[in-house]
Amino acid sequence: MRGAMAQESRGTDGGAPKGGRTPERRPLPPTSWAVLGLLSFEQELSGYDLKKWADWSLSFFYWSPSFSQIYSELKRLEGAGYVTSRSVPQATGNRDKRVYSITEAGRRAVREWARGAAVEPPVLKHGVMLRIWLGHLLEADQARDILREHQANADKMVHRARLDAEGAEGEPSWAYPRLVLRWAERYYEAERRLAEDMLADLDELAREREAPGHGEPGA
Amino acid sequence: MRGAMAQESRGTDGGAPKGGRTPERRPLPPTSWAVLGLLSFEQELSGYDLKKWADWSLSFFYWSPSFSQIYSELKRLEGAGYVTSRSVPQATGNRDKRVYSITEAGRRAVREWARGAAVEPPVLKHGVMLRIWLGHLLEADQARDILREHQANADKMVHRARLDAEGAEGEPSWAYPRLVLRWAERYYEAERRLAEDMLADLDELAREREAPGHGEPGA
DNA sequence: ACTAACATGTAAAGCGTTACATGATTTA
DNA sequence: TAAATCATGTAACGCTTTACATGTTAGT
Incomplete structure (x- = not known):
């Protein structure tokens, strides 16, 4: 099962709510924007990759994420329809890799956030x-x-x-x-x-x- | 008997555990040390006062606390035996004030923390x-x-x-x-x-x- | 033989904010 | 009469970390 042709895209249900009540209309937390932002640079990244890129640049001024947070943020973003993922089988008998890409809706959303967010004083804990x-x-x-x-x-x-x-x-x-x-x-x-x-x-x-x-x- | 006039001191049970198992031996979070630190300057402060002092100095480099956090931290510190409190009736028909003081154990604990804590890089969220x-x-x-x-x-x-x-x-x-x-x-x-x-x-x-x-x- | 890197996730617990609740006094 | 200050707390929620669980491959 699980991926006939290395595809099996999941969870593109986001956007429009399916039930009678809206599932989540609350604004995303800032760390979600950071993850979406990372995906706005590169084509496809795994959770593992995202952590590396975050450590390489975001960690200096914003955020040094843990794996568990990366993965849960990705799930949230997928639920919101801002990213899609597909499973990539590894040649070397290793566990399959799941790679994520930003959707058009996702790109629009980060752009709007980056343009419209309020300028707030940085948070410092010294x-x-x-x-x-x-x-x-x-x-x-x-x-x-x-x-x-x-x-x-x-x-x-x-x-x-x-x-x-x-x-x-x-x-x-x-x-x-x-x-x-x-x-x-x-x-x-x-x-x-x-x-x-x-x-x-x-x-x-x-x-x-x-x-x-x-x-x-x-x- | 620990105060008979306008006193009603509560919760000095901390320190030694009463049950068979230790109730809380985990180290205090950094914000608790900040509150205890504030109390290491002045004699007696209410939760309201503590917020003011924190806004006056801690807010620049560490922490801008909310009332609810101040009050819950005070409860935690009292449970640990690091502060004591007494109720002070207000002359003006206003709600009673509860003022907190640091105990000797509390003073020892902050001192040890301030002296022994690891030097960690400041947390910045820009x-x-x-x-x-x-x-x-x-x-x-x-x-x-x-x-x-x-x-x-x-x-x-x-x-x-x-x-x-x-x-x-x-x-x-x-x-x-x-x-x-x-x-x-x-x-x-x-x-x-x-x-x-x-x-x-x-x-x-x-x-x-x-x-x-x-x-x-x-x- | 061990460590590091690759790779993804769940569960639990704690930290912290925001909203809510209440009410008197003082100042504009 | 409206707002700000004084004064203390509870409840709900969400963010974040830490611990746990699992297993392969490559390098020293």
Whole structure:
């Protein structure tokens, strides 16, 4: 069974509801748009491929998905009629592969989302800053150690983003992803610099505490 | 007897398990540490107060909590024995207020967390960059519009962080929060600058597309 | 012989937001 | 008289991660 001619396309029921009540008219969550967005570049991708592409570019500024989330997003998108899939038997006796493509409706939907969405401030969850913010609970010099480790992490990201951006050179269809990877490179450089500034501020704070009585005379 | 006047302290059962099996030995989620951290500065705070303090500082780099989350976190922390609460009757016929304080066990726990947690890369979810990344779906100049609106948002954040940092001046116990607010100020300035660089890159991309054939000769 | 990569999924549990519910006081 | 502030919570829902389940092939 399961694929006479490597085809067996499934679930193109989406779009129009079949029952009396609408099955799901709620807007898709942002991560769905990210997956659909990935499919708007390439022809056919498996869940496994999608994870790789996401790690290669989206992970720097948006999202580092798990396999399980990729697969459930694909199911959702298929239910909405935004992607179709077909099963591809593997030559090597390995498990069959299911590859996904964006539909015309899907392409229209991402385009509308990308054009019409509101400009919202980025969401940042900075655990390092949370710990510095609790500096009164740290031991002497521990804030410094945390910041230096954070800088090392930022350096790694700079290099990764640079490599990935270079990998995108020459491909005209990746012009925008390349732009964003360049942005990411600079972003993590900025993180590094900001940590440097904060280290200087910590020094100043320590100096003020060693020599009290010099507190701003104006206040 | 732990308070007889306007007291009614509840839920100090935490710490040691009462049944045969341990009720919850899982580590607290990061947002719990954020709430406990807030309580490590001030003596007694209500859920409402906590929200205000969180908006004032944590919201810039970590978390902008909802009331419902604050209240459920407080319940969790009370169950763990990290905070205690007492009810304070309001003079004005308004609903009673419940104020929370950190316990010694709580203070020890946050301290250990702040000192021992791993340095993890910050989590960033940048919707603006996601849309630029999908630039091939946008209309001409739309990427630019998005970036400029993003810059305006960043400017607002710079001003807010500056004001809040100034508000923290002179209070020695807020030295570290003030440091982090200064960091936030510079962070949003950097966001602004990065958007400026990207606008320049977009111009360059447009020029390359108008005058083709100049593509890097070395490749 | 082991590890990494390929390949896809289910189940459970926790995190977090949004909507709902209630009501007094103060300020415009 | 309308809105904002003070004040606390429940319920529902949806997003996300983690653990589990399974098996082949290629490289070290």
